[in-house]
Amino acid sequence: MITIVSSSICPYCQMAKQLMDDLHIPYEEKSVEIWSEEMNEVVQTTWMMTVPQIFNWDISKENLLWGYSEVSKLHSEWRLLNIINNK
Secondary structure (H helix, E strand, O other): OEEEEEOOOOHHHHHHHHHHHHOOOOEEEEEOOOOOHHHHHHHHHHOOOOOOEEEEOOOOHHHEEEOHHHHHHHHHOOOHHHHHHOO
């Protein structure tokens, strides 16, 4: 399952969730607000201070697929489903 760390005010977060919906990929959303304790925990793991952060399973550095642009690029290169299915 994909995990998407997102914020309610982030348009890229909405696009990431829409991409997963369009591809029928189930995901779990972890909603955070910028500068919150939850976001600080994610930043400690990934060293990224932006959302969305998209993970292939749980929130860990080794499962990070990066943000919407990178995941969208993986999809356009026909690699996203292979990565997800090989987890």
